Every structure is written in C-alpha cells, then in structure tokens.
Amino acid sequence: MDLSDTTQQAEFRSRARAFILEHAPWNAESVIRKLRFAGKPFDKDADWIALCAAWQRSKQAHGWACLVWPQEYGGQGLSPVENVIFQEEEGIFSELNGPFMISQGFIAPTLMSFASDAQRRMFLPEIARGDVIWCQMFSEPAAGSDLAGVRTRAEKVEGGWKLYGQKVWTSGAHYAQWGMALVRTDPGVVKHKGLSMMFMCMDDPNLKVRPIAELSGHSHFNEVFLDGVFVPDEQVLGAVNDGWRVALTTLMNERMSIGASTPLGFEEIFELALRKDDSGQAPIESEALRLKLADWYAKDCGIRYGTQRMLTAIARGGQPGPEGAVAKLVGASTTQEIAACGLELLGNRALVQSDEDDDIYRFQWMFYFGALHRLEGGTDEILRNTLAERVLGLPPDVRLDKGPFKDVPTAPQQR
Amino acid sequence: MDLAFNEDQEAIREEFRRVLASSSARTGLECIEAKASCDQTLWQTLAETGWLGAGLSEDNGGSDLGDVTLCLLAEEIGRQGVAVPFTASACGFATGLARSGATAAIAQWLPQIADGSAIGTVLLPSDWKTPAQVSESGDGQARLSGTTQFIRDGAASTVALSLIGSGENSHLVLLPLVDGVRAPDLERTLDLLHPPAAFEFDHQPIVILASGAAAETQWQALIDRYGLYAAFEQLGGAQAALQMAREYSLTRYAFGRAIGSFQALKHSMADMLAAIEMARSNCYFGAASLDGAADQLREATAVARISATEAFRLCARQNIQIHGGIGITWESDAQLYYRRAQSLASSPGSSTFWKERLMQLLIRRHVPTT
Numbered sequence: 001m002d003l004s005d006t007t008q009q010a011e012f013r014s015r016a017r018a019f020i021l022e023h024a025p026w027n028a029e030s031v032i033r034k035l036r037f038a039g040k041p042f043d044k045d046a047d048w049i050a051l052c053a054a055w056q057r058s059k060q061a062h063g064w065a066c067l068v069w070p071q072e073y074g075g076q077g078l079s080p081v082e083n084v085i086f087q088e089e090e091g092i093f094s095e096l097n098g099p100f101m102i103s104q105g106f107i108a109p110t111l112m113s114f115a116s117d118a119q120r121r122m123f124l125p126e127i128a129r130g131d132v133i134w135c136q137m138f139s140e141p142a143a144g145s146d147l148a149g150v151r152t153r154a155e156k157v158e159g160g161w162k163l164y165g166q167k168v169w170t171s172g173a174h175y176a177q178w179g180m181a182l183v184r185t186d187p188g189v190v191k192h193k194g195l196s197m198m199f200m201c202m203d204d205p206n207l208k209v210r211p212i213a214e215l216s217g218h219s220h221f222n223e224v225f226l227d228g229v230f231v232p233d234e235q236v237l238g239a240v241n242d243g244w245r246v247a248l249t250t251l252m253n254e255r256m257s258i259g260a261s262t263p264l265g266f267e268e269i270f271e272l273a274l275r276k277d278d279s280g281q282a283p284i285e286s287e288a289l290r291l292k293l294a295d296w297y298a299k300d301c302g303i304r305y306g307t308q309r310m311l312t313a314i315a316r317g318g319q320p321g322p323e324g325a326v327a328k329l330v331g332a333s334t335t336q337e338i339a340a341c342g343l344e345l346l347g348n349r350a351l352v353q354s355d356e357d358d359d360i361y362r363f364q365w366m367f368y369f370g371a372l373h374r375l376e377g378g379t380d381e382i383l384r385n386t387l388a389e390r391v392l393g394l395p396p397d398v399r400l401d402k403g404p405f406k407d408v409p410t411a412p413q414q415r
Numbered sequence: 416m417d418l419a420f421n422e423d424q425e426a427i428r429e430e431f432r433r434v435l436a437s438s439s440a441r442t443g444l445e446c447i448e449a450k451a452s453c454d455q456t457l458w459q460t461l462a463e464t465g466w467l468g469a470g471l472s473e474d475n476g477g478s479d480l481g482d483v484t485l486c487l488l489a490e491e492i493g494r495q496g497v498a499v500p501f502t503a504s505a506c507g508f509a510t511g512l513a514r515s516g517a518t519a520a521i522a523q524w525l526p527q528i529a530d531g532s533a534i535g536t537v538l539l540p541s542d543w544k545t546p547a548q549v550s551e552s553g554d555g556q557a558r559l560s561g562t563t564q565f566i567r568d569g570a571a572s573t574v575a576l577s578l579i580g581s582g583e584n585s586h587l588v589l590l591p592l593v594d595g596v597r598a599p600d601l602e603r604t605l606d607l608l609h610p611p612a613a614f615e616f617d618h619q620p621i622v623i624l625a626s627g628a629a630a631e632t633q634w635q636a637l638i639d640r641y642g643l644y645a646a647f648e649q650l651g652g653a654q655a656a657l658q659m660a661r662e663y664s665l666t667r668y669a670f671g672r673a674i675g676s677f678q679a680l681k682h683s684m685a686d687m688l689a690a691i692e693m694a695r696s697n698c699y700f701g702a703a704s705l706d707g708a709a710d711q712l713r714e715a716t717a718v719a720r721i722s723a724t725e726a727f728r729l730c731a732r733q734n735i736q737i738h739g740g741i742g743i744t745w746e747s748d749a750q751l752y753y754r755r756a757q758s759l760a761s762s763p764g765s766s767t768f769w770k771e772r773l774m775q776l777l778i779r780r781h782v783p784t785t
Binding site for chain 2: 001002003004005006009081270274284287290291293294295297298299301302303305306308309311312313315316321322323326329330381383384385387388389391392393394395396397398
C-alpha cells in the first residue's frame with residue numbers, strides 16, 4: 001500500500017507536466033471544460049477534429065503519443081502506469097483523445113495481433129499521429145449486445161469478398177478513412193464460428209454512411225450501408241471464420257485502453273451546489289443534497305482508485321480484475337443521477353437549451369450522455385452478466401441459438 | 416504507486432484466517448445460546464497467539480505488524496462473522512492509546528489489551544446521551560460524570576477512549592467501564608454477536624491523556640483510523656454475505672435449474688460485487704493513507720466508510736432475498752450478517768456523520784475556479 005510515485009514515475013510526471021504546460025491548447029481549455037459531456041462540442045465536426053488532431057500531432061512530435069504502443073509503430077513502449085500518469089496530468093485535455101480512442105485503443109491492438117507486417121508498418125504510425133482515423137463496424141440493427149448475431153454477409157469472389165448488409169452505432173464513420181467490420185462468412189455453422197473480421201476503405205462507392213439523429217439533437221453515431229463493398233483477401237484479419245476470436249481481442253484489450261477514468265460529473269455538480277444565488281444562499285446548505293454529494297464523491301473515488309488497483313495488478317505481472325467493468329456500470333448511472341440533480345437545481349430555466357449558459361449546457365449534455373453511456377460499450381445488463389458469469393462463476397443463461405446460425409429464431413414463431 | 420496488500424501481508428491473512436476458523440471459534444448461534452457477551456474461548460486463543468496485540472509495539476506486549484496489516488485483520492474478522500470485539504479493542508482503542516504519548520496509561524493498559532484481560536472501545540460524541548463533564552476532585556484525581564447511549568460491544572468492553580468537551584476545554588480521556596453498566600438481555604440486541612451496553616458515570620476516576628488543541632488533533636486522527644478499520648470489517652462482511660448467497664444459488668434448484676442461473680439473481684449478485692469492488696478500492700486507498708497527511712486520511716476514511724456501509728447493507732439484504740424463506744429463520748447465518756451490517760452502519764459514527772465529515776472537508780478545501 002503506497003500512493004507515492006517511484007523516482008522514475010515522479011520524473012516522468014514532471015516531464016509530462018512541463019510538456020503539457022508548454023504545448024497543450026490552453027486557449028481552448030474553457031470551451032472543452034464546458035463541453036466535456038457533449039461529445040460533439042463544436043458547431044462543425046471539422047473544427048473539433050482539427051483541434052484534437054493538432055494536439056495529437058504535437059504529442060507525437062514530442063514523444064507523448066500512444067505511450068503503451070511499441071516504438072516501431074509510433075508508440076513509446078511504456079507501461080499502462082505511465083499512460084495513466086500522463087492522462088492525469090493531461091487533465092481536461094484528455095477529452096481531445098475522443099476521436100482517436102477507437103482507432104488507438106481498440107483497432108490498433110487488433111492490427112498488432114492480426115495484421116501482416118507490411119500492414120502494421122503502413123497503418124499504425126499514421127493512427128498514432130492522429131492523421132488517420134478508423135471506425136469499428138460491429139453492431140447491427142439485430143446484433144448489439146448479441147454481437148455474434150451479425151448478419152452482414154460476405155460473399156466470396158475472385159481475389160476477395162463482397163459485403164452486403166447494414167451496420168449501426170458506428171462512432172465516427174462520417175470522418176473515418178478506414179473501417180473494420182465483423183461479417184458473416186458462413187451462415188451454415190453455429191453463430192460464433194461463421195464470422196470473419198475485415199477492413200476496408202470508407203470511401204468505397206458501395207458504402208454509404210448516414211448519421212443517426214440522437215435524442216440530444218446531435219449525431220455522434222451512424223448507420224453504414226454496405227452494398228457490394230469489395231474487400232481483398234489480404235484485408236481479412238485472422239483466419240476466415242475465426243472472426244469471433246479477433247473481435248474478442250478487440251473488446252478485451254484492457255491493457256491498451258486503461259486510462260484515466262471517464263468523469264462522473266462530480267466536479268460540475270459540486271461547483272453548482274456551492275454557487276450562491278442572489279440572496280446569498282447556496283444549494284449546498286441543504287443537508288439532503290450534501291448527503292447525495294457525499295455518496296457520489298465516494299463513487300468517484302472508488303472508480304479512480306479502482307484504476308490504481310488495475311495498474312497495481314499489471315505492475316505485479318498479473319491481470320486486472322473486474323474494476324473496469326464495475327467502473328462503467330457504477331459510473332454511467334451515477335452520471336445520469338448527477339445530471340438529473342443538476343437540472344433540478346437549475347430549475348425551470350433549464351427547461352430550454354442554452355448555448356450561452358454554461359451550467360444549463362453542461363447539465364443538459366450530461367443528461368443526454370447519461371442515457372447513452374449506460375448503453376455504449378456494453379450495456380448495464382451485459383456488464384452484470386459478465387460480472388456474474390466471469391467473476392462469480394454463475395451459470396450462463398439458457399440459450400436458444402446453439403444450432404446453425406441460419407436456424408436461429410429472429411422473430412416470434414408461428415405456432 | 417501500489418494499491419494492494421503485499422505477499423507478506425497476505426500470508427498473515429491466511430494465518431489469521433486459520434486461527435479464526437479453528438475449532439475454538441463458536442458459530443454465531445452457539446455464542447447467542449451461551450449468553451456470553453463475546454466468544455471468550457476464541458478471545459483467549461487470539462490473546463495467546465498474539466493477535467490482540469497485532470498493532471502494538473513489542474514493548475507493550477504486541478507483535479508490531481503495523482496499521483496496514485490491522486486493516487486486513489479487521490477485514491477477516493468481518494468475513495468470519497465471529498463474536499469478538501476485535502476491531503474496537505485491538506484496532507480502534509489500541510492504536511488510539513498507543514499514539515497518545517501518555518506513557519503511564521500506555522504502560523498500564525496496552526499490555527492488558529494485548530493479553531486480552533482488558534477490552535477497549537471508543538466512544539464517539541454520538542455515543543453520549545448527555546454531554547459528559549470532567550472535573551477534578553480535591554486529591555487531584557480527574558473524574559467524569561455522564562450517561563452513554565448503548566455502545567456497540569459495550570457488554571464486553573472494560574475501558575474506553577473518548578473526547579469530552581470542545582475547543583480549549585476538550586480532553587482526550589481514558590475511562591474504565593466498570594461501574595454503572597446497564598446491559599440488556601442478549602436476545603433483545605440488534606447485533607447478536609456484538610451486544611451493547613450503556614453506562615452511567617458518577618464522578619468516575621479517569622485518566623486525561625491530552626487536553627485542548629492536542630486532544631482535538633489526536634482525537635480526529637484516532638476516529639479516522641478507527642473508522643477505516645470498521646470499513647474493512649464491513650468489507651469482509653459484505654464479501655461473506657455475497658459468498659453465502661452465491662453458494663446457495665448454485666445448490667438450490669427451482670424450475671429445473673440452479674436459481675443462480677436466473678438473470679434476476681445474477682444481476683443482483685453482480686450489483687453486490689460492484690458495491691464490494693467500489694468499497695474495496697476505497698478501503699485500500701484508506702489503508703495507503705494511514706501514514707499520509709491528516710486531511711488525506713480523513714477524506715479516505717469517510718469515503719471508505721460510506722461505500723463499505725453501502726456494500727455490506729446491500730449484500731446482507733440481498734443475501735436474505737436470494738435465500739428466500741430460509742434466510743429469515745433464526746437458524747440461518749443470513750440474519751447475523753443482516754444485523755451486523757446495520758450495527759456497523761451506525762457505529763462507529765452513523766453514515767450521516769461520515770458523509771457530513773467528508774462534505775465539510777471538501778467545502779473547506781474547495782478553491783473556486785474563476
């Protein structure tokens with residue numbers, strides 16, 4: 001039990017701090033802080049991407065990008081501990097990693113494990129620089145939590161495959177240059193066996209991206225329609241029909257993706273609670289509110305210290321426990337509660353969206369984000385199943401999808 | 416940065432677990448039926464094997480295992496659900512008195528704590544029914560008058576630490592709990608394994624360990640350490656309740672399946688696990704803060720107590736729920752966790768006490784951003 005940095009870590013931290021102090025886009029700090037829950041904080045995506053990309057290139061140029069990647073691919077060959085130290089120091093600017101998170105945290109480790117040497121050398125450095133963004137085409141209208149149920153079909157043609165089907169909830173598909181898709185190459189076998197992982201250029205004329213209008217009124221996710229997109233054989237990752245194993249690698253790549261945790265919104269609600277109104281009263285004078293704040297702060301701490309427990313496990317040569325899944329499960333609904341409380345404290349003036357009023361803006365976005373966050377990257381329910389089955393060793397659900405994929409029921413059966 | 420117990424500490428845990436699980440430990444029901452204030456046989460074993468002085472220096476008859484190891488021992492006490500006032504005496508009282516610097520009182524009492532002949536506890540302000548008064552008699556002997564509420568583990572305790580008064584008139588005192596004891600019928604107590612008692616003091620001779628600002632400072636650190644040990648006891652209890660629920664759900668069949676295969680129960684147990692993991696992270700951070708600055712420990716303890724209270728309560732309740740009818744019978748150990756989760760939530764210090772303590776600290780520390 002020791003909270004202090006080692007000499008090396010302290011030295012790393014102070015170098016990181018100096019770099020961030022000198023190079024981070026401090027002139028954009030307040031706008032990022034205002035918009036951290038918005039997901040799409042600028043009027044135009046392009047402005048946001050440009051800001052994010054500039055910070056990414058600056059990190060790359062000074063040796064601070066993709067810290068846990070091997071050096072040959074544009075990383076720094078460091079451990080997750082240094083990655084978290086850097087993100088702690090990066091603070092609010094770590095929000096600028098958003099557009100690269102999928103490429104760097106999920107796609108890149110998959111390429112490292114399954115792509116050819118030449119492909120790795122070609123794609124990974126440009127992902128590290130932030131010059132090229134990839135998207136992950138996994139979910140489909142009928143395959144979300146039940147991911148292995150994807151129905152986008154790949155037909156074998158001379159020299160490759162042609163893809164037909166629809167993907168959905170694809171973050172960043174509208175600005176990604178490349179995409180990685182899980183598709184069905186054999187519907188005649190059980191569902192986990194007939195899948196393959198492939199990647200393709202997103203500007204293929206047979207590929208259409210359509211933004212999804214979300215409840216926030218903005219669009220972060222997309223639908224992607226594939227109508228004969230050609231994928232050459234060499235762009236299949238892993239063996240044909242072994243795509244499920246590749247997908248699991250992508251989804252389970254915790255070591256690469258451990259970073260500073262997603263903010264809960266405690267900072268925001270605490271500031272709001274302390275703010276005095278015209279009569280000199282502050283919401284924090286209410287005991288009922290203080291008790292809720294204390295609960296949320298305890299959750300905020302539990303999530304942050306959980307990250308440190310994961311790093312401890314890795315530093316000792318072990319595997320992290322369930323801390324990541326717990327953080328997401330607890331964090332998402334806590335954010336939803338904090339947002340509701342914030343909007344209630346703001347009262348009727350928060351019934352209308354406002355771009356000028358920072359408080360209203362922040363808590364409305366947090367309100368929208370809370371609902372989304374409980375679904376993305378593993379719903380609350382899927383996470384509970386994972387904890388129950390993988391950690392507690394409870395029996396799996398009774399399943400009706402164990403036969404050949406083409407026979408799996410997809411709608412109410414006629415009796 | 417390292418947020419876990421080390422190998423040596425884990426080896427100590429194994430050893431302690433063996434002692435607690437040995438044949439000398441009685442089951443909860445045996446203790447209740449013996450109508451004893453605690454499991455005297457196990458207490459004696461813990462004394463003879465040196466565990467009651469685990470946190471004390473060798474000068475005081477202890478084995479000097481350190482404060483962090485005490486955390487882990489408290490967790491095991493919670494996990495095993497034994498009827499001994501270990502956390503109050505060997506953790507809260509012992510470390511509090513050891514750090515007071517009051518050499519005479521230390522020399523007199525700590526060896527007795529280590530050999531089990533004295534059992535210590537700590538009385539928080541909320542444990543007093545009326546504010547206690549400290550006076551001095553003609554012979555220069557400090558005396559205390561006052562009445563306490565029911566004190567957790569009071570029936571077994573023989574000596575206590577408390578803070579009396581405030582500001583310049585505050586005193587950190589050691590008071591023997593020998594006279595004016597009022598203990599209820601054991602079967603009428605909420606936590607059957609930690610029976611309480613109330614005390615009435617009428618010019619009872621006491622020892623003043625510190626006064627004024629020094630007393631305040633010592634006291635705040637004392638209850639922060641004690642609170643953390645209690646949080647570890649809760650963490651252990653929560654894990655035991657989840658384990659009991661899990662095992663039952665795998666052996667009990669309904670509708671042709673183990674009930675643990677039903678998603679409603681799996682999700683309930685996943686939530687128990689999540690609450691435990693949150694509490695564990697916060698407890699570990701507290702253990703790592705034991706040597707840190709006063710404010711850091713204060714924050715860490717409050718946070719650990721808040722999440723450990725939540726975790727133990729949830730696990731104790733859901734353990735009964737998963738057991739169904741058998742869980743609410745007198746014979747089931749599920750009732751013992753349910754009762755203990757509640758008594759530990761109230762003492763030392765209620766959850767409202769720790770939440771307010773945390774918020775006062777955060778408000779005081781807050782620097783408004785411009």
